[in-house]
Amino acid sequence: MSTITTEELSATTLLRFATAGSVDDGKSTLVGRLLHDSKSVLTDQLEAVERVSASRGQEAPDLALLTDGLRAEREQGITIDVAYRYFATPRRRFILADTPGHVQYTRNMVTGASTAELTVILVDARNGVVEQTRRHAAIAALLRVPHAVLAVNKMDLVGYDEKVFAAIAEEFTAYATELGVPEVTAIPISALVGDNVVDASANMDWYGGPTVLEHLETVPVAHDLSHCHARLPVQYVIRPQSADHPDYRGYAGQIAAGSFHVGEAVTVLPSGRTSKISGIDLLGEPVDVAWTTQSVTLLLEDDIDISRGDLIVPTKDAPPTTQDIEATVCHVADAPLTVGHRVLLKHGTRTVKAIVKDIPSRLTLDDLSLHPHPGQLVANDIGRVKIRTAEPLPVDSYADSRRTGSFILIDPNDGTTLTAGMVGESFAAPDPVKDESEDDGWDF
CATH class of the missing domain: 2.40.30.10 (Translation factors)
Structure with missing residues (x-):
């Protein structure tokens, strides 16, 4: 396994991505190949996979076993739960969510893709775009995942035919465009053999694009949410029983978007009460500014009623x-x-x-x-x-x-x-006419 220094790791960006596709399209094998060929698998993990594969009479290691960790998954040969994997290359760090392909587990893709910046949708080259492919594309579009990769897998089983790949890529791209997916990158691969996963394929000289890993390492990633309206959902009210801080009252939570500054006017919702930030504590130390994903404690000038579930926002851009x-x-x-x-x-x-x-x-x-x-x-x-x-x-x-x-x-x-x-999310088609017989009598 290649060694990445602490300095190299701290300098790399982070990409969260998810894989999706129909049953037997080869998602787990792709993830296993990605981990194996990028040398992100520990020796003991690989040895365990080799032992299990040999016990099944398989000559080569079954790389899908690197992600299918549940006993039921190994027995059935399918992915059931979302499997998270963390790995890194000298160019980037990755959090990967391998989501199930079976239709009854489609719901798990929502979990895996909800925080993803890129989704890899696999298609079996022999079957082309199927209903699950369309469903996964629709979910990725709804969740506003900014980047999509169409990985046309098992190209070795169709003779590495360029026309097969081109037809699938054209059909999927047209469908994804209708959904509003901003960017689709199509890559022909064979996860089992390793073509175009980490290393370029010698069997598809007609393809001049990046491998899967090359694209993952170079796709633009925008983690900066400071342009968004600042939002802090209150998770906990801190009132330490300390003689040193008898009047301390802090409102703790993880900043969901934007940034907060000491002295900034804020509004607490839904009550609408207003105050100013008198202090920000980060990891027990006072700071002047805090931003997205940091877990902080805000202190306010006024003693107002705030509890878990309230939302602290800048007064100048409070949502309705x-x-x-x-x-x-x-x-x-x-x-x-x-x-x-x-x-x-x-x-x-x-x-x-x-x-x-x-x-x-x-x-x-x-x-x-x-x-x-x-x-x-x-x-x-x-x-x-x-x-x-x-x-x-x-x-x-x-x-x-x-x-x-x-x-x-x-x-x-x-x-x-x-x-x-x-x-507020919707597809391009207009909503149907309201049913005038609808009962508007509410109990609350």
Whole structure:
């Protein structure tokens, strides 16, 4: 395994990416090949894979075993849970989410891709673009993942035919463009053999683009969220019982976007109370400014009522609060989501009661048409919903902030996650006409 110095590691950027594709398209093998050929696998891990592969009568190591860690995954030969892997090259650090391909586990892709800046969607060269491919592309588009890689796998099984690759790449790119995916890079590969994963293929001299690793190492990554409106969801109120700090009251949380400065005027939502930042503590030390992803404690000049679930924002760009939320959702639970369904809505660190007021449409993945008023959404459906909350919430558009523009719906009876939602997101097709028979009588 190659050695990366501490200095080299600190100087590299971080890329979060996810893999997706249908069952048997070779996602786990691709990830294993990526780790193996980039020398990111420890010796004992590789030896364990070699032993298991030999016990199955396989001549070569089954690299998929590097990611399929659950016993059920190894027995069935499929990925079930999201497998996270961390590795680094001299050029970049990576957090990889290997998501399941089976349709019943599509919901897990939402988890894996929710924080990704790039998604690798695999396609079997023999099968081309299938329904799962379209579903994964739709989810990536909804989650606004900025970069997409189409990895056309198993090119060795189609004789490394350039025409096969070109036809698949053209079909997928056209579909992704309709979805609004900003960038698609198509790469022909064979994960089993290693063609164009880390090393360039000698079997496809007609391809002049980057390998998968080369693209991952060079794709632009924008981690700077300082241009976004500053948001701090309060996780905890700190009141230490200390003689040294008898009046200390701090509001702790992870900054979701933007930056905060000492002396800045802020508003606490949903109450609307205002104050100024008198101090910022970071890792126990006072600082003048803090920014996105840092976990900090804000101190305010005024003693006002703030609790977990509140949102601290700059007064100059506070978002509006509302009890009526319209969003596009991906339904992830086995039980359907229906009109009139009473749920809990979790937004940031705040959880409130809510009710599903309407389901205006469901997306048909084949042609991206909208099926009006389906009445319910079942597992893996993507659709539009209108929700009424018991309390006002300060929500951003998902287009402005992936953190404060998203939410989940929870079953209040057993805590099951029902739906992942993106506020204000929609596809190009217009919403259907409102059903005038809708009951607007709310209990809250």
